[in-house]
Amino acid sequence: MLSLQRSLWFLKHPKLYPESIRKVNRKIQTLLFPSRVTHTAEARAKAQQEATQWCEQYAIDTQSAILQITGCTEFDSFYQKFSEQLKTSETIVEKYAVNMGGCGNLELIYQLAEYIQAKKVIETGVSYGWSSLAFLLSLKNRQDSMLVSTDLPYAFEGSENYVGCVVPLELKSLWKIISYADREALPQALKLLPSIDLAHYDSDKFYEGRLWAYPKLWEALKPEGIFISDDIHDDFAFRDFCNSIKQQPLIVKDSTDSGNRYVGVLVKPKTITA
Numbered sequence: 106m107l108s109l110q111r112s113l114w115f116l117k118h119p120k121l122y123p124e125s126i127r128k129v130n131r132k133i134q135t136l137l138f139p140s141r142v143t144h145t146a147e148a149r150a151k152a153q154q155e156a157t158q159w160c161e162q163y164a165i166d167t168q169s170a171i172l173q174i175t176g177c178t179e180f181d182s183f184y185q186k187f188s189e190q191l192k193t194s195e196t197i198v199e200k201y202a203v204n205m206g207g208c209g210n211l212e213l214i215y216q217l218a219e220y221i222q223a224k225k226v227i228e229t230g231v232s233y234g235w236s237s238l239a240f241l242l243s244l245k246n247r248q249d250s251m252l253v254s255t256d257l258p259y260a261f262e263g264s265e266n267y268v269g270c271v272v273p274l275e276l277k278s279l280w281k282i283i284s285y286a287d288r289e290a291l292p293q294a295l296k297l298l299p300s301i302d303l304a305h306y307d308s309d310k311f312y313e314g315r316l317w318a319y320p321k322l323w324e325a326l327k328p329e330g331i332f333i334s335d336d337i338h339d340d341f342a343f344r345d346f347c348n349s350i351k352q353q354p355l356i357v358k359d360s361t362d363s364g365n366r367y368v369g370v371l372v373k374p375k376t377i378t379a
């Protein structure tokens with residue numbers, strides 16, 4: 106079952122009861138049918154190993170991916186362009202000193218948002234808000250732009266206070282966070298932004314969760330819009346989704362202090378052939 110501390114945290118947050126029920130259900134299924142489910146620790150470790158090999162086979166680096174999509178051989182690096190803001194944001198995170206997981210591929214996010222001059226963006230998964238910051242630093246240059254983010258806060262006391270903390274106040278007018286699990290939050294996000302230029306997925310890391318959300322984001326994406334999913338090496342959800350829509354993804358390898366991770370990118374064709 107869920108640890109006592111996490112269970113108490115969920116109990117104190119009635120708006121998250123649907124997600125706690127799903128979590129308990131998942132645990133019960135794991136106990137009753139361990140060989141049939143995809144979310145046991147063993148099944149997930151095996152899936153991750155196989156999916157990582159698949160990613161590695163096709164992966165290119167971030168610069169090559171940006172070049173392939175945008176055709177630009179030279180661009181101002183996100184990290185250099187916003188070094189002052191990033192330093193300020195780092196200081197905030199150091200002050201909080203809680204582990205809220207890693208961040209998306211910020212260079213890729215920023216350059217692609219700039220390339221398509223994105224105005225309407227949905228992202229899933231905020232945590233400290235690094236990917237949100239990269240989006241907002243691009244969106245702020247365009248009128249009527251908006252970022253809608255879904256986020257289920259981490260299950261510990263006070264975690265909500267850290268969500269999005271790296272984003273400065275002056276960017277928050279372009280931003281709406283829907284603080285529920287994706288299953289509740291994504292339909293609300295899509296009501297606010299039914300047609301989007303860019304989607305970034307970085308929330309529920311279970312196979313079923315991804316395969317539930319990916320098609321909804323893809324459907325809302327405009328022709329020539331861009332779909333990015335983080336951590337696609339966790340399992341074969343991204344590969345299976347690409348196969349289901351008959352699209353060839355770019356797989357981007359990003360080497361971080363905690364090892365390699367892979368990001369999947371799809372550019373929606375102008376017209377989709379059945």
Ligand SMILES: C[S@@+](CC[C@H](N)C(=O)[O-])C[C@H]1O[C@@H](n2cnc3c(N)ncnc32)[C@H](O)[C@@H]1O
Pocket residue numbers: 205206207208209210229230231232233234235236237255256257258259285286287288307308309310314
């Ligand atoms: C890896 S972090 C996101 C990092 C962020 N994109 C960045 O670049 O800084 C994942 C976030 O998704 C949230 N999350 C996990 N499961 C979720 C779910 N089912 N629905 C919505 N958010 C979820 C986590 O609590 C966490 O805040």
